[in-house]
Amino acid sequence: MTDASVTPTAAPKPNTSLHQTDARTRKRNAAEKRFKAYGIAAILVGVTFLVILAVSIIRSGLPAFTQTVISVPFTLTQEQFDDAESQLFKTKAYSGHFNSALVETLKAEGLEVSADAKAFERILGKTGGTLREFYAENPDKLGQEVDFELSASSRVDGYMNGRVTRENMEDSRFLEKADLDTVDALIEVGIIKEAFNWNFITGADSGVDNPGGAGIGASVVGSFFMMLVVLFLSLPIGVAASIYLEEFAPQNKFTDLIEVNISNLAAVPSIVFGILGLAVFIQFMHLPQSAPLVGGLVLTLMTLPTIIISTRASLKAVPPSIRDAALGVGASKMQAVFHHVLPLAMPGILTGTIIGLAQALGETAPLLLIGMVGFVARGYPDGFIAGFTEPNSAMPAQIYTWAARADVGFYEKAWGGIIILLLFLLTMNILAVILRRRFERRW
Amino acid sequence: MIAAASIAILTTIGIVLSLVFNTVEFFRLYNAWDFFFGVEWAPSFSGRGGASELGVLPLLWGTLYISIVALAVAIPIGLFSAIYLSEYASPRVRAIAKPALEVLAGIPTIVYGLFALLTVGPLLVSVFGEGGYLGVDWQGGGRAVLTAGIVMGMMLIPFVSSLSDDIINAVPQAMRDGSYGLGATQSETIRQVVLPAALPGIVGAILLAASRAIGETMIVVLGAGAAARLSLNPFEAMTTVTAKIVSQLTGDSDFASPEALVAFALGMTLFVLTLGLNVIALYIVRKYREQYD
Known part of the structure; x- marks a missing residue:
């Protein structure tokens, strides 16, 4: 305190004006601007990431939705049919007829191509089998002109959408540089x-x-x-658990334990749920591997915490006056909850469930452990029950399988698969937003 | 309804039991000391036991290293975004930028994995690889710590930014007003008043993001590689605990062999690690929340 009377005589105050910014103020203002710029830069970086992600998904994924086809009018006469069927290599004979017809068509267009049967096979794939199948099923089409749309080989497909170029390709048994001249000629006349x-x-x-x-x-x-399994298990269980915890549960050790468990389960890595599924459902209960049923069960356990947390939030949002009014006119506790509180909380519950389902739909890691990868789903399950129990793949697992394959052609399919997956997720999220907008009530 | 509520407990018990039993089985076949302190990861798929080296340290290091890279990307971007959104941004900017960042959290991890493998990896090689823009030959292949780390960081931005945003918003306006009243600029207020007040919550948010990074599977399976090594070079391929759980359990090996059972021990390690982080994070966040209410 006594020092106070001594210090003021330090330095005379410089003559400055508020209108003239001194060095220190300039420094502080510059720091202010810098700080703000960091914030803007951070957001821009984040948004840029999002844009790069979106662009690379769309750019790499869209080619998966188009396919290079060769459309040729082709007539197979009865004699040619009999001739082909009498030979040892039947499909090869069909290809031969098709190729010569193709060369004729090109000649009529004024184009000379020098390509042997092998070259045609590299470009068109094995046409014979498709042709033979067609004429075996439709013998009445013999002698008539039929417009065939045959899919080109995957390398030609790659050439069409820029994945394979003259510069980066090497001659192989799949495609040779000389074949590209033929392909160019075919593109010119609109056959490819x-x-x-x-x-x-x-x-x-x-x-x-x-x-x-x-x-x-x-x-x-x-x-x-x-998703059917997840929906029909997690919605009732989640709602029942939330109603119990929110409306009926007494405050004791047991309910505390449940609450702690739920909040911890929500943060357990998804792969641990995969281990659980492997150990309990497959090792212990001997459910079939790679079956959507097992996948659904694992995903149910994984989404339950999410659904319980959002359901409880929407139950909490219903004001106590509703409950009091119902109880006041003589409703039992059960009636008050099921007739009044639950219907009012339903939009919120559904929104939470849809978001939970969307999360489950994109989850991959647990599916890897219960064997949904490496399995080649060659066909659709036959029947409704078989849909649950027969081995099948799931969208994210299928994408992973494609990404892990050696052939570069599958990468395009993986990106395409991601577009489809994201479309599903987008639809579900939009649905959730619409539900919330439509039915949201402020009390 | 009580039964439905108990499913949460049953799930936890199921997880713990399935991990514990198989882990015990594993330690009966393989020395626990060698597992926890072994620096060599070289499982053999030919025979049973003996020949395999199953040390967890290289995997833990890979996990940690990739998570550190991810957090180094996510924390500055996430934190500065949160500060800008809560303190500077106009309501219109906020209404656009916040959901845009949160979209990043809603994208399935398989998408990030593919993005790392097919876009970011080749991009990094074209910058740091042989004949790249920088003229250095640091990165041999697309799969590397940096690839997985950057992409995982992208994924974690919204975790850091959303939680930090909420926490910064919870700092009472009176504290800011007091600081302005003393003549502090806005950035000085944020740095010296708001951030210290929000720090425990932000640390909690970062810990949650870290536990997310440690448990992340698809990005590292596709982006980080399969070679387990103890190295400091971020351009090298490394592998993580989660990636090895996948590779040990999806192979053809017998479920009773130590090579397959080690996955459960790894799962146990992972479970304990993430659980620990989550408990600490929730504790910090909760303790902080009580201060202003």
Whole structure:
């Protein structure tokens, strides 16, 4: 205190004006601007990440939806049919007829191509089998002109969408540089063109050497059955658990334990749930491996905490006056909850459930452990029950399988699969937002 | 309803039991000391036991290293975004930028995994690899610590930013007003008043993000590689606990062999690690919350 009278005589105050900023103020203002710029930069970086992600998904994924087809009018006469059927290599004979017809068509267009049967096979794939199958089923088409749309080989497909170029390709048994001249000629006359690849959406997975024929349809069905299991288990269990905890549970050690458990389970890594599924459902209960049923059960356990937490939040949002009014006019506790509170909380519960399902739909790690990877889903399950118990893949597992394969052609399919997966997630999230907007009530 | 509520407990018991039994089984076949302190990870798939070296340290190091890289990306970006959004941004900017960042959290991890493998990996090689823009030959292949770390950091941005945003918003306005009244600029207020007040909560948020990073599977399976090594080079491929759980359990090996059972011991390690982090994080967040209410 006594020092106070001594210190003021330190330095005379400099003559400055508020209108003239001194060095220190300038420094502080600069620091202020810098700090603000850091914030803007951080947000821009975050948004840039999002944009790069979106662009690379769309750019790499869209080619999966188109397919290079060769459309040729082709007539097979009865004599040619009999001739082909009488030979040892029947499909080869069919290809021969087709190729010579193709060369004729090109000649009529004024184009000379020098390509042997091997070259045609490299470009068109094995046409003979498809042709033979067609004429075996439709013998009445013999002698008539039929417009064939045959899918080109995956390398030609890659050439069409820029994955394979003259510079980066090497001659191999799949495609040679000389073949590209033929392909260019075919493109010029419109025989090779791009078409929408329905097979990718509806088809099943193909073998490791045929990226062109791979489709995601079967795994969408697998995911669908898994989501059915998740929905029909986690919604009732989640709602029942939340109602108990929120409306009926006494405050004791047991309910405390449940609450701690739920909040911890929500943060357990998903792969640990996979280990649980492997040990309990497959090792211990001997449920079938790779079945959507097991996947659904594991995902149910994983989504339950999410659903319970959001359901409790929406139950909590219903004001106590509703309960009091119901109880006041003579309703039992059960009636008050089930007739009044639950219907009012329903939109919130559904929103939470949809978001939980969307999370479960994109989850991959647990599915790897219960054997949904490496399994080639070659067809659709036959029947409703089989949909649950027969081995199948699921969308994210299928994407992972494709990404892990050696053939580069599958990467495109993996990106395409991601577009489909994200479309599903987007739909579910929009649905959740609409539900919330539509039914949200402020009390 | 009580039964439904108990499913949460049953799940936890199921997880713990399935981990404990198989882990005990594993330690009967393999020395626990060698598992926890072994610096060599070289499972053999040919025979049973004996030939395999199953030390967890290289895997833990890989996990830790990738998580550190991820957090080094996510913390500055997430934190500065949160500060800007809560303190500077106009309501319109906030209404656009906040959901845009949160979209990053809703994207399935398989998407990030593929992004790491097919976009970020090749991009990094074209910068740091042989004949790249920098003219250095540091990175041999697309799969590397850096690849997985950067992509995982992207994924974690919204975790850090959303939680920090909530926590910064919870700091009472009176504290800011007091600081402004003393003549502090906005950034000085944030740095010297708001952030210290919000620090425990932010640390909690970062710990939650870290536990997320440690438990993340798909990004490291696709982006980080399969080679277990103890190295400081971020351009090298390394592997993590989660990636090895997947590879040990999806192979063809017999479930009773130590090579498969080690996955359960790894799972146990992972479970204990993440649980510990979560408990600490929740404790910090909860303790902090009581201060202003």
